[in-house]
Amino acid sequence: MNDAAFEAWVESAKAARIEDVAATVLNLKVQARGELQTACPNCGGSDRFSINAAKGVWNCRGAKGGHDAIGMIMHARDCDFIAACELITGEAPPKRESTFKPRDPQIDREKREERKDEDRDRAAQEAAERERQANRAEALFGQAQPIEGTLAERYYARRGIILGAFSTTDLGFIPALAYRGFTDPDAEEETHLGDFPCILAAARDARGVIRGVHRTYLDSEGRKLRPPGDANRNHAKKGTFRMGGASIMLQPPADGVFAIGEGIETCLSWLALAQRGEFGDEYAAAGAAAAYSLGNLCGSATGSKPHPCPPRGRKNATIYNGEPDMSSQAVWIPEGVRRVVILGDGDSDPSETRARLQTGAARFRRLGFEVLIHMAGPGPIDWNDAMLSTMAEQKAA
Structure with a gap:
């Protein structure tokens, strides 16, 4: 057995550019040094598969992703290492048995049906979560009072902005709103760091439903807050829910x-x-x-x-x-x-x-x-x- 020939064959597969393999094996066009997001050739979904030619990597939400074209083909074509190299090089392994097998149409049909069921379940779960978050966003903004005469008005006036000139009905103010952040650079989870004045802004969808809330925390003088705790991760301005x-x-x-x-x-x-x-x-x-x-x-x-x-x-x-x-x-x-x-x-x-x-x-x-x-x-x-x-x-x- 000519091991040198086999190793050279493997190396040629490893050396292949990921965008070239995507084009020849998966019929997916990726611009050189560009990125593509599309349905996975193996596990489906509308946007779960991506290829980044600039970095030479790929990813799929149904797999762990990887850093070479061989791993991409193993996942996308549901095959082993040898078969992936064969698909990439277009040549059978030197003096070794091919492991490439044509895809079974029946198995592909079953996978498509499984993906449809999974997509329906996921869509229902995501819709329910969107509704829960919209309810929470509306409840939070519902706590806000009109902005006139508050520290929020002073905050904008410091910037030369006179709110009375605009129809800013989606801005409000809460005198004391909980602030969650990281206590120090080593903290892994956010915790309650105090209550501070806060400007709230309602982020609505085209139907007028509040989907998210933007918060600008202030200090007692109406300036943008310097939050306590980790200065690198704790910010005065935050978006919450679905912006x-x-x-x-x-x-x-x-x-x-x-x-x-x-x-x-x-x-x-x-x-x-x-x-x-x-x-x-x-x-x-x-x-x-x-x-x-x-x-x-x-x-x-x-x-x-x-x-x-x-x-x-x-x-x-x-x-x-x-x-x-x-x-x-x-x-x-x-x-x-x-x-x-x-x-x-x-x-x-x-x-x-x-x-x-x-x-x-x-x-x-x-x-x-x-x-x-x-x-x-x-x-x-x-x-x-x-x-x-x-x-x-x-x-x-």
Whole structure:
């Protein structure tokens, strides 16, 4: 038996690029250094299987995943090591018996039926959990009092935002709300660290159902709280329950123009400038909603591409490829809107932010909207910085 020939055959299978194997064996197209999410060829599901060409890895929620093409084929084609190498190389093992066996159609049919039953059960469980969380979110927001005359009003006034100028019915205030966090860097679980004043924002779905609640904890002076405990993990701003796909409505649109941004203060600052006519009359009656996160603002992409300027320590960093994944969740747009303005802040990685915003723009264009990306300005500033700067310049003039 020629062991050297066999080892060379195995090595050729190991050396195969995962995206090439996905294309030739699984008929799945993955861009070089990109990522794909799809149904698993073996265990099904709509989004449980992923291949990351940039990292050379794959994953499936029905398996542990792995770091090479051989393991991917063993799972996807439900075969052993030898058969996987044979499928990858297109050659039988040198002077050894092939273990490759054609898939049994009956077994495939039985697996499909099992997956349908599992998917139905999982969908029912997920729907019940969504309903429970929606009830809890509504109960939490129901505890809030109007924001006028509270520390919350003082918090926004410090940022030059006068809430009385907006229809912010989905903002409320609780004088003392429990804060849970990590006591120190070694803590593994969150615990109750005190009760603090808190701004609540209702995140609603397109039907008006509260799906999540955004919290901004304050100190006794109306400033953003510096939470006790682990400073790296405990944050003053938190989203809870289900924020994905929901929007925090800050101003309903009155003239077909609607702005969406990541944060509440970003959107309110842009609205203040719009109402003052800084962007022209066509934006003066615009509405706006906050998305809570860039992911919820723009949705996901179908894949990724290399970062043009990788941050230090992340030489293999990637950014969105700009092609929207229309099956992913993102904020909803109210009826009657014709133009969507996507708000971008410049106080984070500019390449990553721009790639996400462009992906979001492509998404909303496909949904039939006119789309404009509106950045806060050159340099590392956000829209609140831009608003305060504009107001200061006008006051000095």
